[in-house]
Amino acid sequence: MAHPQRDFFVADILDPSPKADMTSMEHPLFALKSGDKRIRSYGRNGFSVTIKPGHSGCATIHDKDLWIYCISHLMEAINRGREDVGRTVRFTAYDFLVTTNRPTAGVGYQRMTEALGRLAGTRIETNIKTDDYRERRGFGLVESWRVIERNEDNRMVAVEVTLPEWLWRSVKARHVLTLSREYFHLRKPLERRLYELARKHCGGQPKWRVKLKALHEKSGSTAPLRNFRGDIKKLTRTNELPDYRVDYDPEANAVTFYVRATKGAKAQMADLVAKLDKPRRRQGR
Numbered sequence: 001m002a003h004p005q006r007d008f009f010v011a012d013i014l015d016p017s018p019k020a021d022m023t024s025m026e027h028p029l030f031a032l033k034s035g036d037k038r039i040r041s042y043g044r045n046g047f048s049v050t051i052k053p054g055h056s057g058c059a060t061i062h063d064k065d066l067w068i069y070c071i072s073h074l075m076e077a078i079n080r081g082r083e084d085v086g087r088t089v090r091f092t093a094y095d096f097l098v099t100t101n102r103p104t105a106g107v108g109y110q111r112m113t114e115a116l117g118r119l120a121g122t123r124i125e126t127n128i129k130t131d132d133y134r135e136r137r138g139f140g141l142v143e144s145w146r147v148i149e150r151n152e153d154n155r156m157v158a159v160e161v162t163l164p165e166w167l168w169r170s171v172k173a174r175h176v177l178t179l180s181r182e183y184f185h186l187r188k189p190l191e192r193r194l195y196e197l198a199r200k201h202c203g204g205q206p207k208w209r210v211k212l213k214a215l216h217e218k219s220g221s222t223a224p225l226r227n228f229r230g231d232i233k234k235l236t237r238t239n240e241l242p243d244y245r246v247d248y249d250p251e252a253n254a255v256t257f258y259v260r261a262t263k264g265a266k267a268q269m270a271d272l273v274a275k276l277d278k279p280r281r282r283q284g285r
Helices: 022-026 065-079 093-099 106-121 165-172 181-185 189-202 212-219 225-238 262-283
Strands: 019-021 040-044 047-052 088-092 123-126 137-140 144-150 156-162 176-178 207-211 244-249 254-259
Touching: 019 022, 019 065, 019 165, 022 165, 022 176, 022 189, 040 212, 065 088, 065 093, 065 106, 065 165, 088 093, 093 106, 093 156, 106 137, 106 144, 106 156, 137 165, 181 189, 189 207, 189 212, 189 225, 189 244, 189 254, 207 212, 207 262, 212 225, 212 254, 225 244, 244 262, 254 262
Parallel strands: none
Antiparallel strands: 019 176, 040 047, 047 123, 088 156, 123 137, 144 156, 207 254, 244 254
């Protein structure tokens, strides 16, 4: 048997497609600023989330790369029919750093250790449903972690991470979405958060339109709304998000994300024509 049954899963699949769970893409579990020690609460459509920081602050959206890395390997293994898949994942630190576009010098290992500490220290209390199972529950963003191997320089080589049961249920239920590999090249936290919101809400549709205030709330941004509006306007000029173009409508105070594909371009052109035609229709009344 190539992969005997054991109490952990070895992330030994080369270069799986990046995947994230849909719940954390929808709700702002991860902070956009490092050192954020506020207790944050978020509620929408009957769901509620409270995020409580550890002594080093809340886990950030860059720390989430560890979730994405583990989920990606687990889903690839599930799709291949492997039987040793479980919520404790063993992986090499070097592969994680390379996959997520991080430095492989000592600073990369140090930052990964700090990220693991923030993930374990951040506590989530929520009633969000996963795999059709809903309960009021509290958990850490990782249940536990340990360094299981070091090299001669005392640098970590292999690591084990146990994911929370709540996340593991989402993975088993395949409540995940594939991300662009360019996601790991986005350095600005807000851009990462906006990308995953667009990915979650566009789905197979050509566009997703949302009011600026609702987007501000969904993003988890701590910036005042006027500053957030400025960030959105800047993004519409640079258009640096992978897979999506961003448009801001000041008249409606709304943001539209269009997929970077033919159907998205057609939807954007149709919206532009409708916008230009609106004054003419008013004049014809």
